[in-house]
Every structure is written in structure tokens, then in C-alpha cells.
Amino acid sequence: GAGVSQSPSNKVTEKGKDVELRCDPISGHTALYWYRQSLGQGLEFLIYFQGNSAPDKSGLPSDRFSAERTGGSVSTLTIQRTQQEDSAVYLCASSFPRGALHFGNGTRLTVT
Amino acid sequence: KNEVEQSPQNLTAQEGEFITINCSYSVGISALHWLQQHPGGGIVSLFMLSSGKKKHGRLIATINIQEKHSSLHITASHPRDSAVYICAVSSNAGGTSYGKLTFGQGTILTVHP
Numbered sequence: 270g271a272g273v274s275q276s277p278s279n280k281v282t283e284k285g286k287d288v289e290l291r292c293d294p295i296s297g298h299t300a301l302y303w304y305r306q307s308l309g310q311g312l313e314f315l316i317y318f319q320g321n322s323a324p325d326k327s328g329l330p331s332d333r334f335s336a337e338r339t340g341g342s343v344s345t346l347t348i349q350r351t352q353q354e355d356s357a358v359y360l361c362a363s364s365f366p367r368g369a370l371h372f373g374n375g376t377r378l379t380v381t
Numbered sequence: 382k383n384e385v386e387q388s389p390q391n392l393t394a395q396e397g398e399f400i401t402i403n404c405s406y407s408v409g410i411s412a413l414h415w416l417q418q419h420p421g422g423g424i425v426s427l428f429m430l431s432s433g434k435k436k437h438g439r440l441i442a443t444i445n446i447q448e449k450h451s452s453l454h455i456t457a458s459h460p461r462d463s464a465v466y467i468c469a470v471s472s473n474a475g476g477t478s479y480g481k482l483t484f485g486q487g488t489i490l491t492v493h494p
Binding site: 300302304311313314319327367374 | 411412414416422423424425426429467469478479480481482483484485486487
């Protein structure tokens with residue numbers, strides 16, 4: 270039984286470039302979450318998908334951030350024109366509706 | 382003041398000791414989560430609760446909705462319990478989605494042999 274899979278595990282990019290982070294949730298999980306954890310900071314909510322409902326995007330820090338979830342499964346978090354303050358570990362989680370969260374191992378993003 | 386406050390921030394114990402980590406929150410909630418993060422490792426969900434008490438092995442989580450307080454207890458602690466323990470809440474405020482968790486700052490637990 271595969272858990273939540275995130276790719277890449279590490280990403281180094283130059284300031285101003287766009288990046289895409291991928292999340293494969295556990296099969297059957299209708300809820301998908303993106304969070305980030307900056308160095309020395311706590312966890313911060315980014316976006317939440319639940320089934321066919323409109324996603325809660327209220328945590329996205331700027332319009333450079335966007336996310337989509339295709340076919341109710343795989344999700345992609347896109348950061349345009351990356352800035353150094355975007356450097357963080359980006360975590361994806363999935364669950365059954367209102368269930369316990371299962372986290373992926375995260376993508377460590379470094380913007381140079 | 383943060384919506385979710387944990388105490389202590391750092392906790393050092395000797396193997397075998399009984400450990401308590403506290404979490405206080407200021408909003409109405411639909412669920413409270415206890416998470417564990419090992420150094421360099423991923424995050425694991427330990428408990429999700431909205432009332433009462435849950436037990437899994439040596440771990441016990443309790444919640445008092447009226448007092449807006451939860452505790453995580455570890456009995457007979459072991460060095461492998463060394464990790465960061467994070468409390469997170471899902472607010473039931475109008476318009477707030479279940480998935481919009483608010484996190485505490487974490488408690489760093491070190492258990493010495």
C-alpha cells in the first residue's frame with residue numbers, strides 16, 4: 270500500500286524561475302492538503318481540496334502560487350517567479366473526508 | 382497570541398519517565414490533531430480527536446472542549462520517542478474549511494537512555 274508520494278524530493282531553482290511540485294495522494298482519499306514548513310518556522314496551511322468542492326485557497330501567500338488537482342487525484346502546486354522567501358519544505362497530505370491526515374515526505378525547495 | 386499554543390517548547394526526559402505535552406487553543410474546533418515529526422523525517426498523524434480520550438500503545442491523547450485544552454501523554458518514554466510533537470486544530474468557524482489546519486509551534490522532546 271503506497272502512501273502519499275511527493276516529487277521531486279529536493280528542488281533547487283534560481284530566483285525568478287517557475288517550479289512545479291507534485292503530489293500523488295493515497296488511492297481513495299478525496300481530501301488533499303498542501304502545507305509548507307519554512308526553516309525555523311511552524312507549519313503553514315496553503316490549500317485544501319475536498320472532492321468536487323471548490324478548493325480552499327485562502328492560505329496561498331501570493332498570486333504567484335497556484336494549485337490544481339486533476340481527476341480528483343494527483344495535485345500540482347506551482348510557484349511562479351520564485352523568490353528566496355519561498356524556500357521551504359512543501360508538504361502534501363491526503364485523507365478520507367474529515368479523516369486522519371497522511372503526509373508525504375515533502376519537497377525541499379531551495380531558491381538561490 | 383497564537384490560536385494554538387503548546388507547552389513546553391522543549392522537553393527533556395529520562396527513559397521510562399511519564400511525559401505530558403499540552404495544547405491550548407482559542408477557537409471553536411471540529412477536530413484536533415496530534416502529529417509527530419522525527420528529525421529529518423516526515424510527519425505522522427498520531428491522533429485525531431474531537432472529544433474524550435484516545436489511546437494507542439504508550440500514547441494517550443485527551444481533550445477538554447469546554448476548556449479548549451488537549452494533552453498528549455507518553456507512558457514509559459523511550460529514546461525513539463524523541464521527536465517534535467505538533468498540535469493542530471481544524472476550526473469550526475463559519476466559512477473555515479476542515480482542511481485549513483492551524484498549527485502549534487511544536488514541542489521538541491528528547492528522551493535520554
